[in-house]
Amino acid sequence: MQAMSERSAPTARPRGRQRASHSLDTVLGEAIAILDEGGEPALTFRALATRLGGGVASIYWYVKSRDELIELATEEVMGRVLADSEPLTHGPDPLANVRALALALFDEAVRRPWFGQFMLRNRGMQANSMAMFERVGRQLMELDLTPRQRFHAVSSIISYVVGVAVDLAQPPPREFLESGMAPSEFLAMYADRWRALDPDEYPFAHQVAGEIATHDDVDVFRSGLDLLLAGLRLQAGAGSAS
Amino acid sequence: MQAMSERSAPTARPRGRQRASHSLDTVLGEAIAILDEGGEPALTFRALATRLGGGVASIYWYVKSRDELIELATEEVMGRVLADSEPLTHGPDPLANVRALALALFDEAVRRPWFGQFMLRNRGMQANSMAMFERVGRQLMELDLTPRQRFHAVSSIISYVVGVAVDLAQPPPREFLESGMAPSEFLAMYADRWRALDPDEYPFAHQVAGEIATHDDVDVFRSGLDLLLAGLRLQAGAGSAS
DNA sequence: CCGAGTATCGAACGACGTTCAAGACGATAG
């Protein structure tokens, strides 16, 4: 294991101080708080510095760049998800365990839109991201699959989770923000617009217009995840054909 | 159909001109060229202006903001994919058609990493993005599914395609760029790092280390897509249970 | 030839990530 924090201040003590004093933990904590409140665009070095009660340049003592700051914040949150979801991996059915893990990951991405957005960037050897990959993969080791099938399956599942999460993380259209409507109202208006399309040219949009008005994002996610897992169960039961 | 280009210059004529003269088409064309060559960060108004042989402010005559520029570029490319993939929708098996559509979309996202990245933003009523949604959905109308199942399936499939595409669109790690290694070399080194992990703590990573060294991104994508479609075929054959 | 609408231009603004030399702080040694 590599040391995750090369630098660390002797714990912040804000009492009777002339100059501000931080630590990697407080920097990361405030960064996450900003991300939670205002999303990615809100995470500015100047905003973070103001919040920490210091200057902009101080942050560079703890972090090499904005990208590294986001990377560390993402890893931090991934660590928490990893810890919280540990109990979900002991059920008898491996695919049910995978499902629980995927849902836990997705839940966090719904709570923190920026999290899903930046899981993508951590393609590297980040300890916690790798651990999640490992954890899902280990469940699949109990299924009758070739290593290649297992690798493909884990990659696909993670991509699906992240993909849907990122999709949801997109900022709502300006139209919505400016309208001041409730989300359900806006969706209803959206559905009406679908219904207004030519039924001959857009039969499908016409048919599912009602669904978009009442849909729940988590339902949609779970539905696709179950399709993926059903396909995987089929593959595992069919011997080792590729 | 809404008019896609409100403004249009009377075709550019670069002869004997003191001042530059553009049109929405040339602006979009050069923007796409820049995106193709240097990815999203390269698309700068100043770079685009230089390329068009004019000033920065001129671009704002055709486009309201950088976001709108990217939106229009994405829609333009989606239109081409839509046109190119039209012949793929007439096969006898609806799911095979969906598979062909998904692969066509994915191929374009591999060719143009920025395209996948920005399909996400077009959550709205963009004509061409909606048409792709409609086209996939119409294939599913031939299957025995409830409207809700159809809606979930289309959403999941598109999310999966976009999700994997965005994943691939991530810039390669600095480590790779600085190493000057060939991609296959780098992957091999990567696999070695996986193999170096503790086999007891990371049994899965150990098992699939070989796969990552030789994997093909398109194979991984196709594999997950087939799992998804297999699950969907199962659902369609099982009556209308949710 | 002229005036109104169309299209382009250079210069500027504010915000951002990042860098730098200077200095303040805390601990330790003499």
Place this chain on the structure above:
DNA sequence: CTATCGTCTTGAACGTCGTTCGATACTCGG
């Protein structure tokens, strides 16, 4: 107590970005 050294913070600056503005060139119908 003081000198010193490495750790940490600071304010000011640089360059780039998206965006805005008023002035100006161009085109075309009258």
